Amino acid sequence: MTLKLCVAQLNFVVGDLAGNAQKIVDAAHTAYTEGARVLLTPELSICGYAAEDLYLRPSFVAACDDAVKTVARETAGLKGMAIVVGHPQGGDSRTRSVAVQQRFNAASVIRHGVVEQTYAKRELPNYQVFDERRYFTPGHGVCVFEAGEAGHAVRIGLLICEDAWFEAPACAAQEAGAQVLAVINASPFHVGKSGERVARMAERAKATGLPLVYAHLVGGQDEVVFDGASFALNVNGQLAARAAAFKENLLYTQLESVGAAANFVVDAANISPDRSPEADLWDALVLGVRDYLGKNGFPGAILGLSGGIDSALVLAIAVDALGAERVRTVMMPSPYTADISWIDARDMAARLQVRYDEISIVPEFEAFKASLAGEFKGLAEDTTEENIQARVRGVMLMALSNKFGSIVLTTGNKSEMATGYCTLYGDMAGGFAVIKDVAKTTVFRLARWRNENDPYGTGQNPIPERIITRPPSAELRPDQTDQDSLPPYEVLDAILERYMENDQPLEEIVAAGFARADVDRVTKLIKINEYKRRQAPVGIRVTHRSFGKDWRYPITSKFRA
Numbered sequence: 001m002t003l004k005l006c007v008a009q010l011n012f013v014v015g016d017l018a019g020n021a022q023k024i025v026d027a028a029h030t031a032y033t034e035g036a037r038v039l040l041t042p043e044l045s046i047c048g049y050a051a052e053d054l055y056l057r058p059s060f061v062a063a064c065d066d067a068v069k070t071v072a073r074e075t076a077g078l079k080g081m082a083i084v085v086g087h088p089q090g091g092d093s094r095t096r097s098v099a100v101q102q103r104f105n106a107a108s109v110i111r112h113g114v115v116e117q118t119y120a121k122r123e124l125p126n127y128q129v130f131d132e133r134r135y136f137t138p139g140h141g142v143c144v145f146e147a148g149e150a151g152h153a154v155r156i157g158l159l160i161c162e163d164a165w166f167e168a169p170a171c172a173a174q175e176a177g178a179q180v181l182a183v184i185n186a187s188p189f190h191v192g193k194s195g196e197r198v199a200r201m202a203e204r205a206k207a208t209g210l211p212l213v214y215a216h217l218v219g220g221q222d223e224v225v226f227d228g229a230s231f232a233l234n235v236n237g238q239l240a241a242r243a244a245a246f247k248e249n250l251l252y253t254q255l256e257s258v259g260a261a262a263n264f265v266v267d268a269a270n271i272s273p274d275r276s277p278e279a280d281l282w283d284a285l286v287l288g289v290r291d292y293l294g295k296n297g298f299p300g301a302i303l304g305l306s307g308g309i310d311s312a313l314v315l316a317i318a319v320d321a322l323g324a325e326r327v328r329t330v331m332m333p334s335p336y337t338a339d340i341s342w343i344d345a346r347d348m349a350a351r352l353q354v355r356y357d358e359i360s361i362v363p364e365f366e367a368f369k370a371s372l373a374g375e376f377k378g379l380a381e382d383t384t385e386e387n388i389q390a391r392v393r394g395v396m397l398m399a400l401s402n403k404f405g406s407i408v409l410t411t412g413n414k415s416e417m418a419t420g421y422c423t424l425y426g427d428m429a430g431g432f433a434v435i436k437d438v439a440k441t442t443v444f445r446l447a448r449w450r451n452e453n454d455p456y457g458t459g460q461n462p463i464p465e466r467i468i469t470r471p472p473s474a475e476l477r478p479d480q481t482d483q484d485s486l487p488p489y490e491v492l493d494a495i496l497e498r499y500m501e502n503d504q505p506l507e508e509i510v511a512a513g514f515a516r517a518d519v520d521r522v523t524k525l526i527k528i529n530e531y532k533r534r535q536a537p538v539g540i541r542v543t544h545r546s547f548g549k550d551w552r553y554p555i556t557s558k559f560r561a
Helices: 017-034 051-058 059-073 159-166 167-175 194-207 276-296 309-322 340-350 362-372 383-404 415-418 440-452 465-469 489-501 506-511 515-528
Strands: 004-011 038-040 081-096 099-109 113-121 144-147 154-160 178-186 211-217 220-221 224-227 232-234 239-242 249-258 261-264 300-306 325-329 355-358 407-410
Touching: 004 017, 004 211, 017 038, 017 059, 017 081, 038 178, 038 220, 051 059, 051 239, 059 081, 059 099, 081 113, 081 178, 099 440, 113 154, 144 506, 154 159, 154 167, 159 167, 167 194, 178 194, 178 261, 194 211, 194 232, 211 362, 220 276, 224 276, 232 249, 239 249, 239 261, 276 309, 276 415, 300 383, 309 325, 309 340, 309 407, 309 415, 309 465, 325 340, 325 383, 340 355, 340 362, 340 465, 362 383, 383 407, 415 440, 415 489, 415 515, 440 465, 440 489, 489 506, 489 515, 506 515
Parallel strands: 004 038, 038 081, 154 178, 178 211, 300 325, 300 407, 325 355
Antiparallel strands: 004 249, 081 099, 099 113, 144 154, 211 232, 220 224, 232 239, 249 261
16 A cells, blocks of 8 residues: 655745645645645644744634634545644633633644544643743644545554654554654754754654654744754654755655555655755755745845954845845944955945945044033043944944835844843844854854855855955954954854853863853853843844743843853
8 A cells, every 4th residue: 555645844924824724725736636645734834833922812723723624625625635734722711710721732634624633732842942831731632544545544643743752642643553653843943953853753763663754844933943854754764755954845755554564665866965054054044034024024134234254144144035136235434444344345245236335434423422522521432432333333224224124134143142242222233133143153164155155046155255264353443353352252152052052060161171261251241241132133043042032041140150
């Protein structure tokens, strides 16, 4: 017996219930024409992931119910086809005037216009960016449904994302007669996550002795990106099929069963090639920018192009995401801007064929100093005057954004966000922080990778070599470099990874060979700049711990260890 399955690796929009339902209907009709008799959609595909506190609105859940019915009605004529749709289900009931949550992260099996079964996710993650216990009640049931020809059907056990990372849900499906596991997912990207998923799902397939198909979401949603790369594994963990990452895709795979045993047909042509971490990271940033602007209706992007590495990288990402015609750059020189900064900024803008303007901030800077001269009389210039320059630039960019509708992309990296090497209402002013979760050392690595690769066909190296090789500087005072105020980035970023991303204690970091002075300095800066990060724009998460939903530290705190 053979059964063709289709994974609908699609990019859904949170709250666009009609649009999401139509995508599922269209995918079902296409897959049916191609001979598939099972269509798997990602976790919560009807509403998009994650809808956050929209789940708490009864009207939202009711509208999701209606969208599920739409899918059922519009696919009723697909004879014998089982369609798995992810959606929220339930609401709040009252017992003795106390609200009791009975809302589930669910998936329904639709066939012949009706919902045959509904499964509720059992394992609800509440770590990193996940907050599912705020919204959902754990399920306790099992869902095994049949698909294929009558008398020769295959029994499919349905799981939702986190369920497959634990033994019990898969074992329950196996005990209920499942011959294959179908796992629908919305698992946010971070570097290395794709390989981790395949490895863990291979463990699950081997432990149960069942082949496994993993249907994954693709697309950007606020700070998270979903990378797709859906796949099918055989009982020995062998990869049988894998969709391309960061792209919508209908992935087909053939299941063959003999008696109770089943396995997928291995198709080398249907297995997307392995990718480098830099390729994944680049595509995640590009998709994050494209979807944030596209799904929120921004006509384009604007950014300050300084001639430095960070703004250069953001510009290259933005052009790959949006096209040169939707990106505008502004060079805003101050009295301390080096000539090579002008030259390199012009060079890069010309290479990428984006609009480039130069607006000096010298008159505004001098006007601020004149206005404050009485207050500052007798005091030496310091970071106050440096920050005024950054804030003038922020005002300029936001004025252009307000006038023309383009969103301001900020250009600060993770190392700067961690240590506060950024200016509130200055270079932090904007709508979307593209490289907020990219450490400075990774910024350099990505810039070199992009110059050596041309994934979106711009035709040449986008970043001038001198931008990559010159010492980084904010250019807010004469002869300034970043290392005047910070440890070398190789040291800073290594401490940041250990302390912020992996929660290593200070003494353990020192024991690993880092100078105590550097450890104390970096971790102190991380602590005292929490107030700045609370006011930063949302940005793309690409590591397993970013300064976003998965970093929730108090601003006011005396603890440091």
